Amino acid sequence: MCCTDMALAYVEAHAAWSEANTRPSLGRDYAAFVSRAADGAARAEFAVEGVRCAACMTAIERGLADLPGLAAARLNVSDRRLSVTWQPRAEADIAAVLAALEGLGFTAQPFAPGRASDAEAAEAKRLIRALAVAGFASMNVMLLAISVWAGNVSDMPPENRDLFHWIQAVIALPAAAYAGRPFYEGAFRGLRAGRVSMDVPITLGVVLTLVMSVVESLSGAAHAYFDGAVMLLFFLLIGRVLDQTMRRRTRACAENLAALRSERATLAEPDGGLRDVPLTELVPGARILVRPGERVPADGLVEHGSSELDHSLVTGETAAVTVRGGERVFAGALNGSGALTVRVTASAGASLLDEVEGLMRRALEARSRALVLADRATRLYIPLVHAAAALTLAGWLAAGAGWHAALLDAVAVLIVTCPCALGLAIPAVQVVAAGALFREGVLLNDGTALERFAQVDTVVFDKTGTLTLPESTLCGGTITPAALEAAARLALSSRHPMAAALASAAGPVEPFPGAQEAAGLGVRALVDGVELRLGSARFCGAEAESAAVLAAHPDASVICFRAGEGAPAAFPVRQALRPDAAEVVATLRRSGRRVLILSGDRSAAVEAVATRLGVVDWSAGLTPQDKIARIEALAGAGHRVLMVGDGLNDAPALAAAHASLSPVTAAHVSQAAADALFLGRSLVPVLAVLAAGRRARRLMLQNLWFSAAYNLVAVPMAAAGFLTPLIAALAMSGSSLVVTLNALRARATTPRPDPVLPDGGKVVELPALPSAGGVA
Amino acid sequence: MNVLLLVIPLALALGTLGLFAFLWALKSGQYDDIEGAEYRVLHDD
Numbered sequence: 165m166c167c168t169d170m171a172l173a174y175v176e177a178h179a180a181w182s183e184a185n186t187r188p189s190l191g192r193d194y195a196a197f198v199s200r201a202a203d204g205a206a207r208a209e210f211a212v213e214g215v216r217c218a219a220c221m222t223a224i225e226r227g228l229a230d231l232p233g234l235a236a237a238r239l240n241v242s243d244r245r246l247s248v249t250w251q252p253r254a255e256a257d258i259a260a261v262l263a264a265l266e267g268l269g270f271t272a273q274p275f276a277p278g279r280a281s282d283a284e285a286a287e288a289k290r291l292i293r294a295l296a297v298a299g300f301a302s303m304n305v306m307l308l309a310i311s312v313w314a315g316n317v318s319d320m321p322p323e324n325r326d327l328f329h330w331i332q333a334v335i336a337l338p339a340a341a342y343a344g345r346p347f348y349e350g351a352f353r354g355l356r357a358g359r360v361s362m363d364v365p366i367t368l369g370v371v372l373t374l375v376m377s378v379v380e381s382l383s384g385a386a387h388a389y390f391d392g393a394v395m396l397l398f399f400l401l402i403g404r405v406l407d408q409t410m411r412r413r414t415r416a417c418a419e420n421l422a423a424l425r426s427e428r429a430t431l432a433e434p435d436g437g438l439r440d441v442p443l444t445e446l447v448p449g450a451r452i453l454v455r456p457g458e459r460v461p462a463d464g465l466v467e468h469g470s471s472e473l474d475h476s477l478v479t480g481e482t483a484a485v486t487v488r489g490g491e492r493v494f495a496g497a498l499n500g501s502g503a504l505t506v507r508v509t510a511s512a513g514a515s516l517l518d519e520v521e522g523l524m525r526r527a528l529e530a531r532s533r534a535l536v537l538a539d540r541a542t543r544l545y546i547p548l549v550h551a552a553a554a555l556t557l558a559g560w561l562a563a564g565a566g567w568h569a570a571l572l573d574a575v576a577v578l579i580v581t582c583p584c585a586l587g588l589a590i591p592a593v594q595v596v597a598a599g600a601l602f603r604e605g606v607l608l609n610d611g612t613a614l615e616r617f618a619q620v621d622t623v624v625f626d627k628t629g630t631l632t633l634p635e636s637t638l639c640g641g642t643i644t645p646a647a648l649e650a651a652a653r654l655a656l657s658s659r660h661p662m663a664a665a666l667a668s669a670a671g672p673v674e675p676f677p678g679a680q681e682a683a684g685l686g687v688r689a690l691v692d693g694v695e696l697r698l699g700s701a702r703f704c705g706a707e708a709e710s711a712a713v714l715a716a717h718p719d720a721s722v723i724c725f726r727a728g729e730g731a732p733a734a735f736p737v738r739q740a741l742r743p744d745a746a747e748v749v750a751t752l753r754r755s756g757r758r759v760l761i762l763s764g765d766r767s768a769a770v771e772a773v774a775t776r777l778g779v780v781d782w783s784a785g786l787t788p789q790d791k792i793a794r795i796e797a798l799a800g801a802g803h804r805v806l807m808v809g810d811g812l813n814d815a816p817a818l819a820a821a822h823a824s825l826s827p828v829t830a831a832h833v834s835q836a837a838a839d840a841l842f843l844g845r846s847l848v849p850v851l852a853v854l855a856a857g858r859r860a861r862r863l864m865l866q867n868l869w870f871s872a873a874y875n876l877v878a879v880p881m882a883a884a885g886f887l888t889p890l891i892a893a894l895a896m897s898g899s900s901l902v903v904t905l906n907a908l909r910a911r912a913t914t915p916r917p918d919p920v921l922p923d924g925g926k927v928v929e930l931p932a933l934p935s936a937g938g939v940a
Numbered sequence: 941m942n943v944l945l946l947v948i949p950l951a952l953a954l955g956t957l958g959l960f961a962f963l964w965a966l967k968s969g970q971y972d973d974i975e976g977a978e979y980r981v982l983h984d985d
Binding site: 239240292327331 | 944948951952955956958959962963966967971972973974975976979980982983
């Protein structure tokens with residue numbers, strides 16, 4: 165499996181953005197990406213796109229070896245990252261590495277791994293070390309334990325049995341002290357915060373088992389339970405490691421995508437120079453240049469220039485907004501026609517982003533208070549187990565058994581109920597289901613989201629960028645093929661996002677040599693003595709045609725073309741529906757779910773989309789507050805809402821909804837708020853997550869019921885005093901195995917309905933999804 | 941039965957050796973790139 169292949173699909177889908185990445189760049193400042201080791205050797209990491217096989221790895225590593233000053237280049241094929249080390253005191257020339265990779269045919273971006281991922285990697289290693297120790301200990305203790313069990317029914321002398329028990333103690337005690345630390349620490353953290361987590365019964369079970377086994381060994385008894393304690397830790401650690409692996413993989417993918425998006429800003433220096441810097445280096449007060457076709461990298465005030473901004477990623481509004489000096493611009497807006505100089509402002513309390521973040525925090529707090537299945541199971545399980553143990557103790561004492569026998573049976577209850585199966589029941593399903601979703605192009609941010617997806621009965625869509633594709637396409641218009649081709653060739657020389665729609669409409673064409681972009685107006689070129697113009701209605705003198713086209717397509721924008729003094733032509737351009745949007749919406753409605761559209765765009769545009777999809781419930785012109793209010797009203801009426809949205813204005817609604825989904829082209833804030841991200845042009849992932857959620861929840865419930873049934877059999881046996889270590893070991897490993905095997909059934913893939921074009925009725929090709937490889 | 945006192949520590953010592961070999965391999969980053977490792981083994985440089 166390969167996350168960068170997905171990144172590639174994503175970048176291909178957004179040619180307008182990648183075009184900005186590949187343009188000849190200014191003197192760029194990479195200092196932020198270089199870290200220095202103790203001996204002064206510089207080191208940098210790159211996210212590399214297009215690595216598919218072993219040959220790529222060799223090509224990259226050999227190709228870079230000849231660069232001056234380079235000490236080592238090593239490609240990590242699993243997460244598509246290249247780590248480059250320079251010789252001590254050598255200049256870290258990142259541009260040379262990028263150029264060499266470019267020459268080899270790979271696109272790469274320098275990459276600064278965050279602190280969070282370092283801490284996570286350290287935690288993953290700690291868990292694997294604990295797992296190794298627990299595995300070693302359970303193998304060796306089991307070896308000795310089985311000898312004792314066999315000896316107990318044959319002729320083993322008591323002194324040999326005691327020796328074997330003491331050897332087990334020597335292995336199990338230090339191993340449990342080391343391997344159990346993640347659980348002990350979790351239990352203490354929870355208790356200090358006043359919570360009883362699942363770690364508490366685990367810790368209690370392990371410690372009591374070990375103490376009792378030592379006491380029994382001291383008295384020369386026939387049974388000791390060292391094997392049970394270490395085996396329990398081993399199984400539970402498997403669950404923890406799986407859980408951690410899933411989260412780390414998702415994060416690595418998300419980080420690669422972010423790096424390949426390469427969000428940078430062009431800093432205008434006081435001396436007039438221009439410098440490309442990563443976004444993290446932008447400080448309030450900095451002056452940045454935003455060229456046509458680029459996204460505004462940070463909130464700010466316009467100092468010079470005027471332009472038309474496309475706010476579809478910010479507010480969902482598709483009509484361009486004209487900005488001039490002194491006006492406020494928001495990060496994420498796409499610059500249309502003119503270059504802007506923007507002074508970055510500190511995140512003042514009034515900015516849109518702050519408002520959105522405030523709403524989001526409130527919504528996320530509410531969500532974190534919601535109980536997931538695992539919490540509910542823990543809440544039921546802990547008092548029941550402890551009550552059963554206490555009852556056993558009291559019962560035996562009342563029946564006249566001695567303290568020793570009564571305590572022994574009470575501890576046996578704790579051992580046999582130890583949440584082996586319970587500890588694996590939910591993470592195992594989450595890991596397998598997340599892996600299956602990953603192969604369908606969905607990145608799950610949060611494992612607990614699966615069960616929330618299962619309960620969804622209402623689906624709310626944002627329009628812009630969610631039901632529609634994030635980039636514009638040509639939509640009709642009466643144009644001769646020759647004029648379309650000429651306009652498309654001209655459009656190739658423009659960076660305006662609407663020109664990109666035109667350029668892709670005519671198939672592969674070459675740009676005209678000598679075409680010139682007239683800032684803020686359009687592009688012109690002299691071909692065979694005739695001046696061709698492409699741009700605004702005014703630039704082409706096409707006001708009348710433009711108005712006619714706008715009347716026919718109220719939800720479109722217009723780009724005009726004129727050859728010499730001939731009749732001008734106006735092309736309507738709009739964001740087309742995703743190819744299978746109608747089919748997906750129809751399937752959702754057939755399955756009995758209510759479908760709504762909540763958009764920030766103007767009414768005419770939303771109505772056009774809602775009519776084509778057959779959606780009756782739609783609202784337009786909504787602010788972030790309106791959206792969150794609508795979602796909360798639906799939740800108040802008892803509906804479980806799935807919010808699908810991409811804009812900055814959707815982020816609070818995404819956080820407030822019962823479950824949420826974003827396309828990978830969404831604004832950063834929205835990506836962080838969503839439970840899952842989907843890649844590609846298709847809307848089918850909406851159906852895939854709902855199906856995967858239902859399947860996962862069913863399997864989790866099966867696993868939980870199985871654990872409950874297992875306890876119903878095992879607890880009376882233990883309470884009655886029939887529990888030998890052999891039975892405990894069989895029950896524990898048997899139940900864990902059943903639960904894990906059951907979880908593997910979450911791998912089944914969703915049957916995919918054939919996506920059908922809403923108008924043409926013909927089946928379209930799905931975007932290439934990443935090849936199916938192993939996940940865990 | 942004296943042979944037990946020789947054989948059991950021997951078995952444990954071998955097992956411990958394996959455990960430490962794994963921990964060393966983990967620490968030296970040999971599990972960081974499992975997909976790449978299967979190709980690297982075929983290179984002769």
